[in-house]
Amino acid sequence: MLTTISPHQRTFLTLCVALLGSATLLVGCASTQPTPYADLASSSQLRPNLQDGSGRIPYRVSKPTNWRGYTNVVVDPVVVYKGPDHQFEDISERDKTALADYMQVEFTEKLRARFNLVNAPAPNTLRVHLTLTGAKTTTRGLSTFTRFDLAGGPYNIVQAIRGKEGSFTGSVTYAVEVFDATSNALLEAYITKQYPSPMNIGASLGTLDASMTGIRKGAEELVAQLY
Numbered sequence: 001m002l003t004t005i006s007p008h009q010r011t012f013l014t015l016c017v018a019l020l021g022s023a024t025l026l027v028g029c030a031s032t033q034p035t036p037y038a039d040l041a042s043s044s045q046l047r048p049n050l051q052d053g054s055g056r057i058p059y060r061v062s063k064p065t066n067w068r069g070y071t072n073v074v075v076d077p078v079v080v081y082k083g084p085d086h087q088f089e090d091i092s093e094r095d096k097t098a099l100a101d102y103m104q105v106e107f108t109e110k111l112r113a114r115f116n117l118v119n120a121p122a123p124n125t126l127r128v129h130l131t132l133t134g135a136k137t138t139t140r141g142l143s144t145f146t147r148f149d150l151a152g153g154p155y156n157i158v159q160a161i162r163g164k165e166g167s168f169t170g171s172v173t174y175a176v177e178v179f180d181a182t183s184n185a186l187l188e189a190y191i192t193k194q195y196p197s198p199m200n201i202g203a204s205l206g207t208l209d210a211s212m213t214g215i216r217k218g219a220e221e222l223v224a225q226l227y
Contacts, residue, residue: 032087034058034173034191037133039083042177042189049190060190067226072125073115074181078103079131087134087173095208099172100132103215110219114226125181126226133191134173137207170210171195176222188225194218 036046036059049060078100088096107130108117118125171193178188194214 032089032134034087034134034193035085036191037081037083037085037131037175039081039085040131040133040175040177040189041129042175042186045186046189046191056194057190057192060188061186062188062190063186065187070124070126070226071116072118072122072181073111074118074121074125074127075104075108075111076127076129078107079129081131081133081175089134089136091135091137095137096132096135098208099135099211099215102212103130103132103174103219106215106219107222110223111226114223121181123182126187127179127181127184128222129177129179131175131177132172133175134193135211136170136172138170138210169195170208170214172211172214172218174215174218176218178226192218192221 033055036043040046042061045061046059047061049057052058052060080096080100091099107128111117111128115126121127172195173191173193175191176189177186179186194217196210196213196217
C-alpha cells in the first residue's frame with residue numbers, strides 16, 4: 001500500500017536533504033594545518049606551541065628578549081616559499097606575488113608605528129624576515145551564502161565563537177622570523193595561519209579579501225608582541 005506524502009512532509013524532507021548536503025560540504029572543506037616548513041632557516045628550532053589553543057600559531061620558538069631595548073627594525077623583502085611542503089591551494093603565481101607585496105606594505109607600516117625603519121644592521125636593531133608559505137582563496141558566492149543558509153549559518157556562528165575558520169573562506173599562512181640585526185641571533189620565530197572571523201561578511205566577497213584581512217591581523221599581532 002502506497003503512503004501519500006503531504007506537501008508539508010515533502011517540504012520537510014527536502015529541507016533535511018538540503019541540510020545534509022550543506023553539512024557534508026562543510027565537513028569536506030576542513031582546513032589544513034600549517035607545518036614547520038623544512039626549508040625555513042628556523043625550521044629545526046620550531047616546536048609545537050602548546051600554549052596556543054586557537055591553532056593559529058601551532059609552531060614557535062622564543063628566546064627571552066627585552067624588546068624595549070630595540071628601537072630600529074630592518075624589514076626584509078617578503079619571500080614566497082618554494083619548498084615542496086608549501087600549502088598554496090589553487091593560488092596562481094600572480095596572486096602569490098600580490099599577497100607577498102601586500103604583506104610587505106602592511107607589516108612595514110605596522111612596524112613603523114613601533115620602530116624606526118632602517119636599511120642596514122645597527123645596534124638596537126631587529127631584522128624581521130617574513131615568508132609566505134601558503135594561502136587559500138575564498139570561494140566567492142558560496143562563502144557568503146553559507147553565512148545565511150540553515151546549515152552554514154549556525155556552523156559559522158560556532159566557528160566564530162571558537163575563533164576558527166569559516167566555511168569556504170580564504171586564509172594565509174606564513175612564517176615570522178625575528179633576528180638581532182647585528183649578531184643575526186634568532187630571537188623569535190613562529191608559523192601562523194590567519195583568517196577573518198567567519199561572520200566578517202566583507203572579507204568573504206573577493207577571492208583574496210580573507211587572506212588580506214588575515215595579513216592585517218597578523219601584522220598587528222606581531223607589533224603587539226614586540227612591546
